[in-house]
Amino acid sequence: MxxxxxxxxxxxxxxxxxxxxxxxxxxxxxxxxxxxxxxxxxxxxxxxxxxxxxxxxxxxxxxxxxxxxxxxxxxxxxGCGPLVLTAGTRTDAAALSGKRVAVPSDRSTAYLLFRLWAAKHVPGGVGDIVIMPFHEIMPAVRDGHIDAGLVIHEARFTYPSFGLSMMTDLGSWWESDTGLxxxxxxxxxxxxxxxxxxxxxxxxxxxxxxxxxxxxxxxxxxxxxxxxxxxxxxxxxxxxxxxxxxxxxxxxxxxxxxxxxxxxxxxxxxxxxxxxxxxx
Structure with missing residues (x-):
């Protein structure tokens, strides 16, 4: 098989x-x-x-x-959900309006959670969605090539070393919103x-x-x-x-x-x- x-x-x-x-x-x-x-x-x-x-x-x-x-x-x-990270000091969802966001895939639970959260919390919606390899996302956000990044797995623990801030924990949002x-x-x-x-x-x-x-x-x-x-x-x-x-x-x-x-x-x-x- x-x-x-x-x-x-x-x-x-x-x-x-x-x-x-x-x-x-x-x-x-x-x-x-x-x-x-x-x-x-x-x-x-x-x-x-x-x-x-x-x-x-x-x-x-x-x-x-x-x-x-x-x-x-x-x-x-x-307790294992994806995070939305930025390099700026603003961590309110409105800061993502019209901005470019990097994601590792457009056919993942992480991506769906991000889009569902953004539909409720980002006025006017986000701007361009850019798909890039997972390991490139945090450096791209840090260096200003992208406005925010959607990350998974071990990035939950390593993002502070890139000087990034967490805008939201999408897993926590999903669990509080649905109980599931x-x-x-x-x-x-x-x-x-x-x-x-x-x-x-x-x-x-x-x-x-x-x-x-x-x-x-x-x-x-x-x-x-x-x-x-x-x-x-x-x-x-x-x-x-x-x-x-x-x-x-x-x-x-x-x-x-x-x-x-x-x-x-x-x-x-x-x-x-x-x-x-x-x-x-």
Missing amino acids: KIAFSPCPNDTFVFHAWAHGLIPNAPELEITYADIDITNRLAASGDSPLDVLKVSYAALPWVLEDYALLPCGGALGR PIPLGAIIARRSLDLPAITKWIQASVAYAWANPEAPREYVMQHAQEMDAAVAKAHIDLYVNDFTANLGDSGYEAITTLLNRAAQEGLVPAIDPELLKFQP
């Missing part, structure tokens, strides 16, 4: 057991390690050779005809496959990792791109949670709320609720 997921610790932790033949009756995996922006495009291309992929929830409206959202294996969370977790990464599988079986194999892989937390360590660190072991563990602890085993009602509510709000703003195509929820 051909699968693609990121080399991030949460994904390698989740899929370690299946990748190493530890799940009874599960087929051998042919794994492609790829950034989520790449898998988003592959899934939406219409000619992807992959059976199972990790994508952003924000990409679902473009892929649900061919791929089903599985109720496990992905990432939803709290932040939908980040989803696992999807071709609708022509045995979806109940794939769901069981992924859930078994998650259960194995939780029952044997030391077993995935070498595999996780092999792909962790020089990440410190303590940071990798914190990453896993944050992103591998109850939603990874089963989205549950609140998980589906978070996904539906995000995509419906984004569709109302014209950011994504409207989704068919019948296509969204697969129950094995």
Whole structure:
């Protein structure tokens, strides 16, 4: 079975057991390690050779005809949202009116959260949206090439070293506005496959990792791109949670709320609720 997921610790932790033949009756995996922006495009291309992929929830409206959202294996969370950063002293939302904002992707939860927040808080809306590699965003804001930047992951902890100020924590805004977790990464599988079986194999892989937390360590660190072991563990602890085993009602509510709000703003195509929820 051909699968693609990121080399991030949460994904390698989740899929370690299946990748190493530890799940009874599960087929051998042919794994492609790829950034989520790449898998988003592959899934939406219409000619992807992959059976199972990790994508952003924000990409679902473009892929649900061919791929089903599985109720496990992905990432939803709290306290892990993206930030909007500026180099100036003004941190009120009005300062973004008509300004240029750099984002790492236009098919990510971070991007949707930013646009939904801006629609409510930035008078007249922002100006140009500039897509640039994630690692270039903070230097570009610092050097004045861009007015503000949307950042994710470890930038939550490193932005002060660039002399930048936080305008807003979009995760905190989303959670206070909706009471729901932040939908980040989803696992999807071709609708022509045995979806109940794939769901069981992924859930078994998650259960194995939780029952044997030391077993995935070498595999996780092999792909962790020089990440410190303590940071990798914190990453896993944050992103591998109850939603990874089963989205549950609140998980589906978070996904539906995000995509419906984004569709109302014209950011994504409207989704068919019948296509969204697969129950094995």
